Amino acid sequence: MKILILSCKTGGGHDAAGHAIAEQLTQLGEEAYLFDHLLLAGGKVSDTVGKSYVRLVQKAPLLFGAIYKLGSVVSRIVRKSPVYYTNGLIAPYLNQYLQDNQFDAIIMPHLFPAETITYMKRKGMKLPLTIAVATDYTAIPFWSETECDYYVIPSDDLAKEFCTGKIRRRQLLAYGIPVSPAFSAQITKEDARRKLSICHKERIYLVVGGSMGAGQLLTLVDMLSASKKKKEHILVICGSNQKIKKKLQKRFEGEDTITILGHTDQMPLYLKSCDILYTKPGGLTSTEAAVAEIPLVHTAPIPGCESINRQYFRKRGISVSAPSAPGQIAAGLRLLEHPEQVEKMKENQRRYIPKDAAYQICKFVREHADSQCNV
Numbered sequence: 001m002k003i004l005i006l007s008c009k010t011g012g013g014h015d016a017a018g019h020a021i022a023e024q025l026t027q028l029g030e031e032a033y034l035f036d037h038l039l040l041a042g043g044k045v046s047d048t049v050g051k052s053y054v055r056l057v058q059k060a061p062l063l064f065g066a067i068y069k070l071g072s073v074v075s076r077i078v079r080k081s082p083v084y085y086t087n088g089l090i091a092p093y094l095n096q097y098l099q100d101n102q103f104d105a106i107i108m109p110h111l112f113p114a115e116t117i118t119y120m121k122r123k124g125m126k127l128p129l130t131i132a133v134a135t136d137y138t139a140i141p142f143w144s145e146t147e148c149d150y151y152v153i154p155s156d157d158l159a160k161e162f163c164t165g166k167i168r169r170r171q172l173l174a175y176g177i178p179v180s181p182a183f184s185a186q187i188t189k190e191d192a193r194r195k196l197s198i199c200h201k202e203r204i205y206l207v208v209g210g211s212m213g214a215g216q217l218l219t220l221v222d223m224l225s226a227s228k229k230k231k232e233h234i235l236v237i238c239g240s241n242q243k244i245k246k247k248l249q250k251r252f253e254g255e256d257t258i259t260i261l262g263h264t265d266q267m268p269l270y271l272k273s274c275d276i277l278y279t280k281p282g283g284l285t286s287t288e289a290a291v292a293e294i295p296l297v298h299t300a301p302i303p304g305c306e307s308i309n310r311q312y313f314r315k316r317g318i319s320v321s322a323p324s325a326p327g328q329i330a331a332g333l334r335l336l337e338h339p340e341q342v343e344k345m346k347e348n349q350r351r352y353i354p355k356d357a358a359y360q361i362c363k364f365v366r367e368h369a370d371s372q373c374n375v
Contacts, residue, residue, distance in 0.1 A: 001030045001031065001104040001105070001365070001366065001369055002030075002031045002033070002101075002102065002103045002104055003022075003025055003030060003031065003032050003033070003103060003104060003105050003106075003107060003365060003369075004033050004098075004101075004103040004105070004106045004107070005018045005021055005022055005032060005033065005034040005035075005106075005107045005108075005109070006018075006034075006035070006036075006037040006106060006107070006108045006110070006113035006116075007034065007035070007036055007037070007108075007109055007110050007113070008036055008037060008038055008110040008112045008113065009036050009038070012239065012240075012284070013135050013282055013283055013284030013285070014109045014110040014135055015034075015109075016179070016180075016284045016288075017109035017133055017135050017177060017178050017179070017284060018034045018107070018109045019034065019180070020178040020179050020180045020181075020357075020358045021034075021107055021109070021133070021178050021358050021361055021362065022034045023180055023181070023358070024178075024181065024358040024359055024361075024362045025362050025365075027181075028362055028366070030362070030366070033101075033103075037090060037094065037108075037110075037112065037113040037116060038090065038112070040090055040093035040094055040097060080145060081142055081145060083111070083112075083115055083142050084115050084118065084119065084142070084145055086115075087112050087113070087115035087116045087119065088115070088116065088119035090113075090116045091116055091119045091120045091123065091125065094113075094116055094117075094120065095120060095125050098126075098127070098128075103128050104128055104129065104365075104369040104370075105128050105129040105130070105131065105365045105368075105369040106127070106128060106129070106130045106131070107131045107133060107361070107365070108130070108131070108132045108133060108148070109132075109133040109135055109178075110135075111132075111140060111142055111143065111146070114130075114132040114143075114146040114148055115142070115145075115146060117130050117146070117147075117148060118145070118146045118147045118148070121147050122147070128369065129149055129150075129365065129368055129369050130148040130149045130150075131148060131149060131150045131151070131152060131173075131361070131364075131365065132146060132148040132150070132151045132152070133151075133152040133177075133178065133361070134151065134152065134153050134154060134162070134177070134283075135177055135283045135284055136154075136283035136305040136306075136308070136309055137154050137155070137158065137283060137305075137308060137309045137312040137313075138158070138161065138305050138308040138309070138312070139153075139158070139161045139162045139164065140304075140305050143162065143164075143165075143167070144164035144165030144166075144167060145165055146165075146167075147166055148171075149171065150171050150172075150173055150364075151167060151171055151172050151173065152173045152174075152175050152176075152178075152357070152361055153172050153173070153174055153175075154174075154176055154177050154283075154287075155174055155176070155352065156172075156174040158174075159172050159174065173360075173361070173364060175354060175356075175357045175360040175361055175364075176287070176353060176354030176355075176356075176357035176360075177283055177284065177287040177357055178357040178358035178361055179284065179287055179288045179291050179357070179358065180268065180288075180358070181358070181359075182268035183267075183268045183271065183288045183291040183292045183355075184291050184292065184355040184356075185268065185272075187269075187272050188272075189272060189273060189274075189275075192269045192270075192272035192273040193273045195269055196266065196269050196270065196273055198233075198273055200231075200233045202229070202231040202232045202233060203228075203229070203232040203233070203275045203276075203336070204232070204233045204234075204235060204273060204274045204275050205224055205228065205232065205233070205234045205235070205274065205275065205276055205278065205332070206235045206237070206270060206271065206273075206274035206276070206277045206278070206294075207220055207221055207224065207234060207235070207236045207237070207277075207278045207279070208236075208237045208239075208277065208278070208279040208280075208285060209236075209237065209238055209239055209241065209244065209279070209280065216299065216300055216325055217236065217238065217244055217248065218244065218247055218248060218251065219325050220278060220299060220325055220328070220329065221234060221236055221248060221251075221252070221258065222251070223325055223326060223329045224278070224329050225252070225255070225257075225258060227329055227330075227333060228257075230257075231257065232257065233257050233258070233259070234257065234258045234259070235259050235261065235270060235273075235274065236248060236258065236259065236260050236261065237261050237262075237264055237267075237270065238260065238261065238262050238263075239262070239263055240262070240263055242262065245260060245261075245262050248260045267288065268288075268292065271288065271289060271292040271294050272292060272294075274294065275295070275336060276294070276295040276296075276297060276332050276335065276336055277289050277294050277295065277296050277297065278297045278299055278328065278329075278332060279296070279297075279298065279299060280298065280299050280300060280301055280302065280306060281298040281299075281301045281306045281307075281309040281310035281313065281319070281321075282302075282306060282309070283305070283306075283309055286298070286309055286313060286318075286319070287353060290313075290318055290349040290352075290353035291349075291353060291355050293346045293349050293350065295332070295335055295336065295342050295345055295346075296313070296318065296319040296320070296345070296349075297319065297320055297321060297328055297331055297332040297335070298310045298313060298314070298319045298320070298321040298328070299321070299325070299328050300325070300328075316348055316351075316352045317344065317345060317348040318345065318348050318349050318352055318353065319345075320332065320335055320345075
């Protein structure tokens with residue numbers, strides 16, 4: 001089979017979910033093609049949208065939160081939003097691409113291509129099986145106006161929230177958020193450190209800012225550095241945010257117990273090597289940590305769906321958090337002093353977060369792609 005996976009460069013989580021599905025499809029012997037659907041309208045369009053999103057999140061998170069809330073209101077009022085019409089402009093390009101390249105299914109870990117698919121469906125354009133994949137623990141604004149064949153959601157607990165607009169319960173597949181099988185691989189902390197050439201035997205704190213390096217990284221690392229014991233180590237992953245990486249390197253120059261990294265493709269190993277993770281509550285990073293069964297502290301969210309992600313995790317005992325950076329640091333340190341609470345968190349992670357979402361999605365596609373199911 002040939003499967004098309006359409007994503008968008010607005011945050012790394014969508015691509016990470018797409019890559020996880022593509023990886024699983026390849027392991028099953030299928031052909032998977034993953035790319036940014038906005039590229040169909042030209043590289044300039046994709047770059048502009050992606051960079052604008054990143055700048056907004058990094059420099060004006062409160063404004064992003066306000067826009068998110070406005071989107072929630074608009075999605076309840078209008079039948080077809082500006083988001084729908086804007087992504088509808090991609091339809092002729094995608095239609096031509098599908099005619100030139102026959103696919104058995106289209107999987108979309110992003111709202112934008114799902115909007116394009118909806119526009120195409122309403123215009124009577126021929127489509128294979130279409131599956132949207134939610135990458136946060138909530139139904140984000142405008143999902144309700146899309147009309148894909150199926151929707152993969154993080155949990156059956158969220159079914160009622162997703163059943164709005166024309167989405168029906170029978171279309172929901174509660175498989176979880178897809179992550180790479182590497183996050184659930186059985187590897188000891190010692191082996192993970194050895195593979196990463198980490199020689200430290202003391203406790204390691206991993207601080208992650210997400211793919212864009214957003215969050216109060218400088219404040220968090222400063223406070224954690226002051227709170228940790230002498231030989232304990234801090235690993236900081238800044239993602240693609242070169243500015244914050246340089247600031248951290250300058251601030252902690254000469255500190256041999258603090259390592260500052262940029263983008264990495266070794267996140268499964270870094271998670272397995274650490275004793276605890278401090279990260280903002282992005283849907284993908286949080287899921288990866290839970291699948292890896294790593295003690296998790298949620299730091300300040302980007303207002304919007306990340307705030308809801310944090311609530312979802314805290315309510316189920318899958319993470320701990322606090323309103324302020326000092327409280328977040330203290331919550332993590334306190335958790336590590338109580339091994340029984342760490343084990344309880346890991347138990348909750350196993351209970352609430354599926355490890356095999358990517359496999360279940362691929363299995364479903366293999367079973368249903370032979371016949372288009374416009375339900």
